[in-house]
Amino acid sequence: VEAAKRVVRLYDSTIPSGNGYKVRLLLSQLRQPFERVLLDILKGETRTPEYLKKNPNGKIPLVELEDGTFLSESNAILVYLAEGTPYWPDRRLDRARCLQWMFFEQYSHEPNIATSRFWYYAGQSAGRETVLAEKHVAGNKALGVMEQQLSATSFFVGERYSIADISLYAYTHVAHEGRFDLAPYTAIRAWLARVAAQPGHVTMT
Numbered sequence: 001v002e003a004a005k006r007v008v009r010l011y012d013s014t015i016p017s018g019n020g021y022k023v024r025l026l027l028s029q030l031r032q033p034f035e036r037v038l039l040d041i042l043k044g045e046t047r048t049p050e051y052l053k054k055n056p057n058g059k060i061p062l063v064e065l066e067d068g069t070f071l072s073e074s075n076a077i078l079v080y081l082a083e084g085t086p087y088w089p090d091r092r093l094d095r096a097r098c099l100q101w102m103f104f105e106q107y108s109h110e111p112n113i114a115t116s117r118f119w120y121y122a123g124q125s126a127g128r129e130t131v132l133a134e135k136h137v138a139g140n141k142a143l144g145v146m147e148q149q150l151s152a153t154s155f156f157v158g159e160r161y162s163i164a165d166i167s168l169y170a171y172t173h174v175a176h177e178g179r180f181d182l183a184p185y186t187a188i189r190a191w192l193a194r195v196a197a198q199p200g201h202v203t204m205t
């Protein structure tokens, strides 16, 4: 496996971001030091011409590698960093299963749970009652799918902690901030505790 170029800088957000946290958590578990640059997304600091040169999509997280390369999209960064480590499985099918859960996270989980949390967090929920109600239905559906998997296995893929767990942990463990009630999801709550007990774990704030 080609060695990963070292991450020298992580562009992250002043408002605690689950997507930024995914990268910080894995870097911590890999014991890799890095510089953290905090941007205020509410002030449009990811939309300046200078930042858009680094990431044309205008979002954090973004990592800068030692050779000056930039890589965006939290889950892509996780895959890059995890290759050749215990957090990315050896078996071909298990690697595809990690991606299966990470695409699920981006399409069914994050747009509902993270977005609801952001609107409450940033005081932008007023006037969004209808869309918030829709996001709660869809978010609970995603939590139901996770609950079903975690009732059968201790981690998402291959009974072993991987970047699929990191990806889904980031916004699930703060789902209450988006007014999701995790009380009925007993398997999810047990898994949250298992993830938080992993070596090198750091909290989001």
Ligand SMILES: N[C@@H](CCC(=O)N[C@@H](CS)C(=O)NCC(=O)O)C(=O)O
Pocket: 013, 017, 018, 019, 020, 041, 044, 046, 047, 058, 059, 060, 061, 072, 073, 074, 075, 106
């Ligand atoms: N799919 C992206 C989502 C990144 C994202 O939504 N970033 C938000 C903060 S969590 C952001 O930078 N928003 C600022 C903006 O869009 O201007 C990922 O997984 O990295």
